[in-house]
Amino acid sequence: TAADVLAADAPAADVLAADAPAADAPAADVLAADAPAADVPAADAPAADAPADVPTSAPLDLSVDDVNNSSLTVNWKTPETIGDSGLDGYTIEYCKDGTSDWVVANEELIPANHYCIKNLTAGDLLHVRVVAVNPGGRSDPCALAEPVPIRDIADRPKIRMPRALRSRIVKQAGEQVNLVIPFLGKPKPVVSWLKDGQPVDTKRVNIRNSDKDSIMFIRTAQREDSGIYDMTVKVDSFEDKATITLQIVELPGPPVSVKLVDSWGFNAALEWTQPKDNGNSDITGYTVQKADQKTGEWFTVLEHCHRLKATISDLIMGNSYIFRVFSENQVGMSGSCAVTKDVAKIQKTGIVYKPPEYQEHDFTEAPKFTTPLNDRAATVGYTTKLLCSVRGSPKPKIEWLKNQMIIGDDPKFRQISNQGICSLEIRKPCSFDGGVYTCRAKNEQGEAAVSCKLEVKRM
C-alpha cells in the first residue's frame, strides 16, 4: 500500500537527515516535504494483482474479397494475442493514395472479420487498414500491401494451364521450347514470370503477353534453362498463379572407368563405374561391346544392362578381347565410352586363364559366384531360364534346389553347367513352380550358394 511505501522510504530519509550536517538541514526538510509527492504515483499505480488493459496485437492478413466501382469488401484474421481485456470489435479505415486523411468506414465497431466499404468513388486509389479495439485502446493496424483502385473487375484473373503442361516438361538440349498459356481476366491482367524464385533472364527466355495468353519461348534450350517457372496473372488485388517445371536433358557422359576383373574359360567379367554426368536425366542402362584385338571390330554384346558389372560369355578360343561400355539415358547412348586397359586372352587349351593378380589362387580356390541369381517373374506356360556363374578350383560340383529341396532328375527342369555358367531351365512352368531357387557349388575348398525368387504369373 502507499503507506507501506512511505514507511519503507522513511529510513532512507532518516539516513539522509542523519548524514546531513546541521547547515544542510533544510535539504533534509525538502526531502521530507517531497515525501508526500512520492505517494502520488504510488496511489495512481493499480494494485499489482489487477493487470492494466492492453490493446490486442494487430489483426492479420488483410485482403480484398471483392471490388466494384462503388464498394470494396475486405477480410482479415483475428489478432494472435488478445489478452484478458478481450476484443470489442474492429474499425476499418481508408485514405486516398497520396494523402494521409484516414476515413473511418464503420460508425460502430464491427465484430465480424470482413466488411464492405460502400459509397466509394469510382477511379479512386485507396489504402485500407483495419484496427482491433478493446478497453486497452487501438491495436497496431494491419494494412493492405498495395492501394486498391475502385473499379469494376469484369473477370477475375485465372490461368487455364493446358493439361500437357501440368506435368514436368522434358526437352532435349538444342530443342525449341514454345509454351502458350491462356488466361482469363478483364481488365487485361498484368503477367509476370519467375524462374526458381528469380526474375527470368529475358536474354534466354522470351516472354510475350497478349490479353488472353502468355507465350514462353526459348530458341535453343540449354540445360541451365531447367527449373521451376512461376507465372502470375494479376488484376489489381486479384491474382492467379501457376507453376511449370522444365527439364532440359542431353546425352550422358561415358562411364568413368571399366575394368576387366576376371577371365576364365570362354568368359570375361567386367566392372565399371557410373558416369560423372547423367545428362540431367536418370541413367537407364549400359551398352557393352567387345572387340578382338586382331580385327579391332566392335560388336555389341549387351544392351540396357542395369548393373555396373557383367559377365561376357561365348568368347572365342585363341582370341584376345578388349571391351568398352557406353552409358544410356532417355536421350540415348553416351557419345564416348570407357575402354578396358587389360586384355582377356581366351586360351587355346581351354585352361582357366587368370590375370596375374589372381595367379596364386589358380589351383585351389573355394567356389565363388561371380554372377548371382536375380529374382524374376515368368508367365504360366512359357519356359524360363535361371542363370548364374561361378568359379572355383577344382571345378565345383553344381546342385540346384527348389525351396531347399534338391531338384533331382525331374524332367520339368534342365540343368546345364558349362565353363562356370550354370543354368536351370524350367519348362512350361505352372503356378506351383514359383518359389525360392538356389544354385549350390561345392569343391574340396568349400561351398557357396546363390538364391532367387521366381514368381509365375498368369497371363
Ligand SMILES: *[C@@H]1O[C@H](CO)[C@@H](O)[C@H](O)[C@H]1NC(C)=O
Ligand atoms: C458493388 O458491390 C456491392 C457489394 O458486393 C453491391 O452491394 C453493389 O450492388 C455493387 N454495385 C454495383 C454497381 O455493381
Ligand SMILES: *[C@@H]1O[C@H](CO)[C@@H](O)[C@H](O)[C@H]1NC(C)=O
Ligand atoms: C458502375 O457500374 C455500374 C454497373 O456496372 C454502372 O451502371 C455505372 O455507370 C458505373 N459507374 C461508374 C461511375 O463507372
Ligand SMILES: *[C@@H]1O[C@H](CO)[C@@H](O)[C@H](O)[C@H]1NC(C)=O
Ligand atoms: C454517398 O456519398 C455521397 C457524397 O459523398 C453522399 O452525398 C451520400 O449521402 C452518400 N450515400 C450514402 C448512402 O452514404
